[in-house]
Amino acid sequence: VQLVESGGGLVQPGGSLTLSCAASGFTFSTSAMGWVRQAPGKEREWVSGINSAGDSPDYAESVKGRFTISRDNAENKLTLQMNDLKPEDSAVYYCARYPFSILFKNRLAYQNRGQGTQVTVSS
Numbered sequence: 001v002q003l004v005e006s007g008g009g010l011v012q013p014g015g016s017l018t019l020s021c022a023a024s025g026f027t028f029s030t031s032a033m034g035w036v037r038q039a040p041g042k043e044r045e046w047v048s049g050i051n052s053a054g055d056s057p058d059y060a061e062s063v064k065g066r067f068t069i070s071r072d073n074a075e076n077k078l079t080l081q082m083n084d085l086k087p088e089d090s091a092v093y094y095c096a097r098y099p100f101s102i103l104f105k106n107r108l109a110y111q112n113r114g115q116g117t118q119v120t121v122s123s
Contacts, residue, residue, distance in 0.1 A: 008117030021095030037091035
């Protein structure tokens with residue numbers, strides 16, 4: 001299983017970034033996927049997830065209305081569009097693969113994750 005994130009960087013508050021995750025080594029179209037983040041000195045935080053079919057996204061309250069998760073099962077690609085970014089969104093963002101096709105209650109019970117991409121929101 002390989003999950004490779006890209007798209008992180010430095011952005012001003014109110015700005016936007018698009019994160020991508022290229023997946024390989026497993027049947028992408030049968031796995032629920034998601035994004036989690038971790039800031040220095042803080043606990044891991046689940047950000048967003050989506051079922052295998054891509055028709056049931058879910059978001060943490062802290063990002064709802066600002067972030068959009070999507071997937072392309074033909075391209076084995078997961079995307080997180082992040083708008084109206086805030087300094088508290090700064091963290092390393094990880095792409096995560098879940099062991100089933102749907103999201104379960106424990107959003108942090110993913111099976112695999114990538115190496116992460118840094119997002120820094122600062123003026």
